[in-house]
Amino acid sequence: MSITPDQERGFYDAVxxxxxxxxxxxxxxxRDVMIRTLNDPKQPVYERRRLYLRILDRLLALPLNGSRILDxxxxxxxxxxxxxxxxxHVTVLDLSPAAVQLGLKRAAASGVADRVRGEARDASDLSCFADAEFDIIYASAAVHHTLKYQHAFEDLVRVLKPGGVLVLAETLGNNPVLNLGRRLRAKVQGEAEEQGEEIILSESEIRLLRTTFREVHTEEMHLLAMGKRLLRGRFTSKWARQCLRLLEIIDDVILYTLPFLKRYCGEIVIVAVK
Ligand SMILES: C[S@@+](CC[C@H](N)C(=O)[O-])C[C@H]1O[C@@H](n2cnc3c(N)ncnc32)[C@H](O)[C@@H]1O
Known part of the structure; x- marks a missing residue:
C-alpha cells in the first residue's frame, strides 16, 4: 500500500x-436537487449519471423512512x-474531517440536522458503532479505498444488522483494457494517487461479498461507454453528450445480446442483503 491514511485525509480535506x-x-x-444535479452536464457527476440514477432507484426501493443508515x-x-x-437517521462517516463538516452543514441547510450525525474517522475501525447498528450501509466510490485495510470488511459487515442491506456504487476492475486506459489517463492528466483510480473493485471482492451476504445482486454497467472518461469536462457540448449517448445505446445492445461481457464493464451497482 503506497498511500497512507494521512495522505488520503489531507488530499480529501483539500478537495x-x-x-x-x-x-x-x-x-x-x-430528491429534486439530486436528480437535477445528476442530469446537469455542467456538473462533474454528469459523467456518472446513469450509475447514480440507478443507485437512486435502488435506494428508493428500500424503506428509507425511519431506517438507520451509514453513509x-x-x-x-x-x-x-x-x-x-x-x-x-443517517451517520455520515469519512476519513476527512472537512467532508464530515460539510455533511453537517448540508444537513442544517436541508433542514435535517436532527437526523444526521457525523463521524470523522478511518472506516477500517468502526468500533464507535455497536453490532447491527445500521439497517442500510451506502458506499459510493468508497469501499475501494478501505477494503485494502485488514478487518475493514469484517467491521463493515458487523455494524450491519442481519437482514440489513449494503448498497455499493463502484468502479469495476475486471477489464484489463479499461484498467490500462485508466492508469494511462490518470498519468497523462496528472491525477493524484490518493484519488484511488488504481484501487478498484474486482471479482475477488465480489466473491467475498457472495460468501458473506445472503443475497448479492450485481448490475454491471458501461463497456464502450467508459470512453466517457476521455470526454471528461466536455459534456456541456452537445456533440460530447450525443457521443456518450450513442456509446450507451451500443453498450445496452451488446450487453443484452452478449451478457457474459458484463463482467468486463467499468462500473457496478451492488445490492447485498446480510
Ligand atoms: C472518491 S471519494 C467518494 C465520496 C462519496 N462517497 C461520493 O460518492 O461522492 C472517496 C471517499 O472515501 C474517503 N476515504 C478514503 N479512505 C477512507 C478511510 N480509510 N476511511 C473513511 N473514508 C475514507 C475519502 O476521504 C473520500 O471522501
Missing part, C-alpha cells in the same frame, strides 16, 4: 474544504443528507 464556504442554499439537497466514506455527503430528507 472538500472549499465547499464549506458555499452559501446554505447551494448546500441544501433533496460510508461519505465525501461531500449529498447522498447521506438526501436520505435524511427522505426520513432516514
Amino acid at each position: 472538500y474544504s472549499p465547499f464549506l464556504d458555499r452559501p446554505s442554499e447551494e448546500l441544501a439537497v433533496n 460510508y466514506g461519505c465525501g461531500p455527503a449529498d447522498w447521506g443528507v438526501w436520505m435524511a430528507t427522505e426520513g432516514a
Whole structure:
C-alpha cells in the first residue's frame, strides 16, 4: 500500500474544504436537487449519471423512512443528507474531517440536522458503532479505498444488522483494457494517487461479498461507454453528450445480446442483503 491514511485525509480535506464556504442554499439537497444535479452536464457527476440514477432507484426501493443508515466514506455527503430528507437517521462517516463538516452543514441547510450525525474517522475501525447498528450501509466510490485495510470488511459487515442491506456504487476492475486506459489517463492528466483510480473493485471482492451476504445482486454497467472518461469536462457540448449517448445505446445492445461481457464493464451497482 503506497498511500497512507494521512495522505488520503489531507488530499480529501483539500478537495472538500472549499465547499464549506458555499452559501446554505447551494448546500441544501433533496430528491429534486439530486436528480437535477445528476442530469446537469455542467456538473462533474454528469459523467456518472446513469450509475447514480440507478443507485437512486435502488435506494428508493428500500424503506428509507425511519431506517438507520451509514453513509460510508461519505465525501461531500449529498447522498447521506438526501436520505435524511427522505426520513432516514443517517451517520455520515469519512476519513476527512472537512467532508464530515460539510455533511453537517448540508444537513442544517436541508433542514435535517436532527437526523444526521457525523463521524470523522478511518472506516477500517468502526468500533464507535455497536453490532447491527445500521439497517442500510451506502458506499459510493468508497469501499475501494478501505477494503485494502485488514478487518475493514469484517467491521463493515458487523455494524450491519442481519437482514440489513449494503448498497455499493463502484468502479469495476475486471477489464484489463479499461484498467490500462485508466492508469494511462490518470498519468497523462496528472491525477493524484490518493484519488484511488488504481484501487478498484474486482471479482475477488465480489466473491467475498457472495460468501458473506445472503443475497448479492450485481448490475454491471458501461463497456464502450467508459470512453466517457476521455470526454471528461466536455459534456456541456452537445456533440460530447450525443457521443456518450450513442456509446450507451451500443453498450445496452451488446450487453443484452452478449451478457457474459458484463463482467468486463467499468462500473457496478451492488445490492447485498446480510
Ligand atoms: C472518491 S471519494 C467518494 C465520496 C462519496 N462517497 C461520493 O460518492 O461522492 C472517496 C471517499 O472515501 C474517503 N476515504 C478514503 N479512505 C477512507 C478511510 N480509510 N476511511 C473513511 N473514508 C475514507 C475519502 O476521504 C473520500 O471522501
